[in-house]
Amino acid sequence: MKVYPLIYSRTKFVDYVSGFLVRPKDLDYKCATKYVSDALNEIKYSGGLRHAVFSVGEYIVYGGTACMTPVLINRILKEKRMNQLDFEFKEFQSDKADRPIVFFIGFAIKRTSIENANHIPDIDLYKTYKIYLKYLKKQWFNVTTKTEELNPNDGIDIEIIKGVPEFSPEIIEKNGISLIKNYDENLYQDIINYYFRQSVMYPNTDISFLSHVLPEMINDSLMFNNISIYGITVEEYLRQSDNKKTESRTIQSSESEETNKVIHSIDESNGGIASNTSTKKTKRPNNMESPFYNNTEQLQQDKGDDSRKKSPPISRKIILTIAIVLLMGMILLIAHQINNTKKKSIAKEQNEEQAQEVQVSNPTDNVEQEIIQSVVENSQQM
Numbered sequence: 001m002k003v004y005p006l007i008y009s010r011t012k013f014v015d016y017v018s019g020f021l022v023r024p025k026d027l028d029y030k031c032a033t034k035y036v037s038d039a040l041n042e043i044k045y046s047g048g049l050r051h052a053v054f055s056v057g058e059y060i061v062y063g064g065t066a067c068m069t070p071v072l073i074n075r076i077l078k079e080k081r082m083n084q085l086d087f088e089f090k091e092f093q094s095d096k097a098d099r100p101i102v103f104f105i106g107f108a109i110k111r112t113s114i115e116n117a118n119h120i121p122d123i124d125l126y127k128t129y130k131i132y133l134k135y136l137k138k139q140w141f142n143v144t145t146k147t148e149e150l151n152p153n154d155g156i157d158i159e160i161i162k163g164v165p166e167f168s169p170e171i172i173e174k175n176g177i178s179l180i181k182n183y184d185e186n187l188y189q190d191i192i193n194y195y196f197r198q199s200v201m202y203p204n205t206d207i208s209f210l211s212h213v214l215p216e217m218i219n220d221s222l223m224f225n226n227i228s229i230y231g232i233t234v235e236e237y238l239r240q241s242d243n244k245k246t247e248s249r250t251i252q253s254s255e256s257e258e259t260n261k262v263i264h265s266i267d268e269s270n271g272g273i274a275s276n277t278s279t280k281k282t283k284r285p286n287n288m289e290s291p292f293y294n295n296t297e298q299l300q301q302d303k304g305d306d307s308r309k310k311s312p313p314i315s316r317k318i319i320l321t322i323a324i325v326l327l328m329g330m331i332l333l334i335a336h337q338i339n340n341t342k343k344k345s346i347a348k349e350q351n352e353e354q355a356q357e358v359q360v361s362n363p364t365d366n367v368e369q370e371i372i373q374s375v376v377e378n379s380q381q382m
Contacts, residue, residue: 001109001114001160002109002113002155002156002157003062003107003155003156004023004027004108004109004150004155004156005022005023005107005131005132005135006020006027006032006036006108007020007021007022007104007135008020008036008040008104009101009102009103009104009105009132009136010095010101010103011139011140011141011142011145012141013095013096013143014144014145017147020032020033021139021147022135022147023108023147023148023150025149025150025151027057027059028056028057032056034223035052035054035061035208036064036104038222038224039066039104039210040066040104041217042217043066043102044102045214046213046231047212048072049065049067049068049071049212050065050212051063051191051209051211052064052065052192052209052210052224053192053199053208053209054199055199055207055208058111058112059108059111060114061108061109062106062107062109062123062192063106063107064105064106064192065104065105065106065125065128066103066104068101069093069094069100069101069102069103070100072125076125079125085129087133092140103132105132107121107123107156107158111203114200116162117200118163118164119160120162120196121159121161121196122160122161123158124189131156135148161193165190165191165193165194166190167191167194169182169183169191170182171226172238174218174241176225177218178225178226178227179227179228179229179234180228180234181233181235191209191211195208195226206225207226208226209225209226210224210227210228211228212230213227213229214230218237
């Protein structure tokens with residue numbers, strides 16, 4: 001069977017190439033990117049290794065492996081019962097910034113080349129990593145990288161396994177997604193073989209599969225239709241999901257019941273006839289928590305009441321303004337009087353000082369006159 005590597009990876013000096021590092025030339029890489037993005041999403045929080053099977057146009061991508069390199073190596077050593085890999089790999093575990101290489105590799109197989117649904121490619125993690133390194137080495141030291149596009153003659157011939165996979169999934173459907181209850185990581189090879197065979201048998205149905213999906217990843221944007229959940233059982237996930245929905249329904253039900261108390265029927269709403277409870281205003285609780293409003297009209301009414309309570313009447317505003325103006329005038333008048341008083345006090349002090357100077361100078365003048373007069377009299381007697 002001829003397969004074509006589909007590789008998404010950074011190299012030593014360059015980050016990821018948007019169109020894949022390696023891919024078949026005619027593969028719709030934009031569609032494939034959506035699946036690979038989910039497969040690599042938060043990979044370090046889901047054990048560092050995921051398995052995938054998905055279809056893109058005329059290709060089925062088998063044995064998809066999204067992983068952190070150290071985790072993949074440890075898995076291979078464990079499966080093969082080896083102490084060390086028998087090929088060169090140490091140099092390719094991290095980039096120039098010493099970040100572990102995180103990558104995706106799968107094997108794109110054209111449907112037209114699959115002769116029988118019971119023919120499955122014989123590819124395990126050991127072969128997967130060897131093929132990945134073969135293509136990675138071509139651009140590992142490059143300062144710029146580009147997509148290596150594979151032509152029809154560039155495929156790799158892989159031996160096939162004949163037979164029907166023994167795995168039979170126990171699933172629970174939830175929002176259009178099949179949750180696998182009996183997923184076992186030790187049986188991952190049988191599981192991806194099962195979903196590959198299903199993809200061959202039902203070409204018009206999306207039989208995509210991804211393992212170890214984090215619970216928070218399960219939403220409408222998830223590309224894969226068949227998944228195993230990482231960290232918790234399917235039952236536990238469903239219980240948590242139902243609890244969240246129950247809480248949501250409780251809130252919505254409460255809102256609905258309160259609304260029904262306000263408007264009993266569509267006729268009342270259209271005719272403007274509301275029940276007696278609709279005229280009641282919502283009271284704010286003493287703990288100052290936000291009140292619950294039955295409808296938008298009540299909310300606007302309450303806001304209007306608050307605004308009227310907070311805003312004083314116009315006449316009160318005018319009186320308040322006049323009082324402020326009068327108060328300012330009185331303050332200015334008092335300040336002016338204090339200033340005049342200080343000036344008068346200073347002038348009085350200056351006048352008193354001048355008067356004292358005059359009183360001191362007059363006695364001196366009299367003494368001088370008496371001395372002169374005495375001298376004159378003495379001279380006459382002589």
